[in-house]
Amino acid sequence: MKKSNQGETRQHNSRLILRTIYQNGEISRVDVSRSTALTRTTVSEIVAEFMAEGLVLESGLSPSTGGKPAILLRVDENARLMLAIDLAESEFRGGLVNLRGEIRHRKTLPVADLDGDAALDLVFTLVQELLAAADRPVLGIGIGTPGLMDPSGMVSQAINLNWQNLPLGELLFQKFGLPVYIANDCQVAALSEFTFGDAGSGDSLLLIKAGRGIGAGIIVGGKLIYGDNAGAGEIGHIQVLQNGETCRCGNRGCLETIVSENALVAQARRVIQEHPGTALFQRGSRPDDLSIETLLLAYQNKDPWVAALVREAAGILGSVAAHLVGALNINQIKIAGSLSRFGDALVEPVREKVQNGTLKALARHTEVGISSLGDDIVILGAASLIMKNELGLS
Numbered sequence: 001m002k003k004s005n006q007g008e009t010r011q012h013n014s015r016l017i018l019r020t021i022y023q024n025g026e027i028s029r030v031d032v033s034r035s036t037a038l039t040r041t042t043v044s045e046i047v048a049e050f051m052a053e054g055l056v057l058e059s060g061l062s063p064s065t066g067g068k069p070a071i072l073l074r075v076d077e078n079a080r081l082m083l084a085i086d087l088a089e090s091e092f093r094g095g096l097v098n099l100r101g102e103i104r105h106r107k108t109l110p111v112a113d114l115d116g117d118a119a120l121d122l123v124f125t126l127v128q129e130l131l132a133a134a135d136r137p138v139l140g141i142g143i144g145t146p147g148l149m150d151p152s153g154m155v156s157q158a159i160n161l162n163w164q165n166l167p168l169g170e171l172l173f174q175k176f177g178l179p180v181y182i183a184n185d186c187q188v189a190a191l192s193e194f195t196f197g198d199a200g201s202g203d204s205l206l207l208i209k210a211g212r213g214i215g216a217g218i219i220v221g222g223k224l225i226y227g228d229n230a231g232a233g234e235i236g237h238i239q240v241l242q243n244g245e246t247c248r249c250g251n252r253g254c255l256e257t258i259v260s261e262n263a264l265v266a267q268a269r270r271v272i273q274e275h276p277g278t279a280l281f282q283r284g285s286r287p288d289d290l291s292i293e294t295l296l297l298a299y300q301n302k303d304p305w306v307a308a309l310v311r312e313a314a315g316i317l318g319s320v321a322a323h324l325v326g327a328l329n330i331n332q333i334k335i336a337g338s339l340s341r342f343g344d345a346l347v348e349p350v351r352e353k354v355q356n357g358t359l360k361a362l363a364r365h366t367e368v369g370i371s372s373l374g375d376d377i378v379i380l381g382a383a384s385l386i387m388k389n390e391l392g393l394s
């Protein structure tokens with residue numbers, strides 16, 4: 001049923017007012033009215049509704065500027081919780097997140113080799129346990145998952161979890177009766193960085209998540225880009241080497257075969273075999289024992305081979321990033337995921353390729369850095385997906 005225009009206007013005004021209070025931290029009714037161009041009566045009425053729902057509080061008086069001090073309003077960040085889940089790692093991570101992106105409660109379940117229905121059951125268990133721990137109203141369930149899906153929550157393909165055409169959103173809604181929002185983990189990470197990160201005040205962001213796989217989330221004009229098949233940002237399977245390694249997608253030479261945990265470990269194995277005198281080898285790491293953790297440790301201990309390996313891979317990632325900057329004119333690039341722990345070795349070649357691989361006038365404004373949100377980036381992004389859809393907050 002289509003809502004009446006009046007209802008739509010009312011909802012638009014409500015969201016605008018709540019967002020104005022949220023983004024200002026503390027603000028008086030008069031200033032809300034001034035910055036939204038809504039009448040004082042409308043602002044007062046809607047604020048009264050939010051106060052009755054517990055979402056908005058009166059938090060004190062503005063500093064006196066000669067006249068009568070005004071009462072300040074703020075959003076009560078603990079009035080609601082969001083149940084957010086990250087399915088992209090080797091363990092399912094969940095959290096109850098407040099309206100300022102603070103994780104109030106956490107729960108992690110090991111995935112081991114579970115996939116298909118068993119992995120789905122694990123998601124149900126995680127939601128159930130988190131709901132049981134919630135001590136205030138839960139706005140909805142947000143999920144960041146690897147793979148391709150459509151905005152209705154249908155996962156068309158998640159290779160690692162062996163899910164095909166799984167109506168995850170519908171199943172969760174039927175079981176728990178809460179609104180469900182699902183997006184690809186990289187898209188969710190971009191939203192997270194945009195909402196809770198330190199990406200600055202720009203309207204656009206390219207978030208590259210490099211870990212088990214590699215993908216991107218793209219925000220342009222303040223909006224997350226999903227694309228026609230919700231696959232926007234699937235840069236991991238762009239071919240970067242004509243006759244490269246075979247990828248798990250079936251093609252050869254995908255970006256993921258060069259910049260991902262497994263790809264770097266495979267490249268390090270080759271270095272050890274070809275140069276048995278490297279520090280990596282001397283530390284007692286046999287090729288079979290290598291993991292991304294070993295490589296990180298070696299990098300922190302200034303192993304020149306590992307740094308060179310990461311730099312070379314990052315250069316190829318940088319070329320892909322340069323294409324995106326050229327196409328979309330994005331000023332902010334942030335790198336997240338486990339490989340972001342390689343820091344400068346990863347960032348500098350990307351920065352250099354972007355600077356030299358696209359129009360100078362565009363690249364001059366582009367900044368490349370590491371996300372400050374760490375391992376929580378997908379959980380926080382799944383929470384912001386709920387917050388944006390249910391309350392219009394970002």
Ligand SMILES: [Zn+2]
Nearest residue numbers: 237247249254
């Ligand atoms: Zn591929």
